[in-house]
Amino acid sequence: MVPVIRDADQLNFAQIEKKIAGFGKAAREGTLKLDELSGGTFSITNGGIYGSLLSTPILNAPQSGILACTPFRSARWQ
Numbered sequence: 227m228v229p230v231i232r233d234a235d236q237l238n239f240a241q242i243e244k245k246i247a248g249f250g251k252a253a254r255e256g257t258l259k260l261d262e263l264s265g266g267t268f269s270i271t272n273g274g275i276y277g278s279l280l281s282t283p284i285l286n287a288p289q290s291g292i293l294a295c296t297p298f299r300s301a302r303w304q
Contacts, residue, residue, distance in 0.1 A: 228286060229258060230266040271295070
């Protein structure tokens with residue numbers, strides 16, 4: 227499920243954080259509405275929350291793009 231933050235370009239970081247927190251609460255309570263899950267144009271996903279270095283993000287149509295973030299780990303090449 228990918229809730230949509232509408233008019234994010236008009237919000238400051240604190241307002242976006244409040245929207246994200248509200249979506250998290252609604253998801254835990256099972257009260258997300260269908261209109262809160264549709265109409266997005268771009269997604270950001272964090273595939274590295276479980277320690278994974280690789281992930282396969284799934285683009286939900288009709289969205290135009292997805293930014294997948296994974297953790298950065300420095301490695302020594304031998």
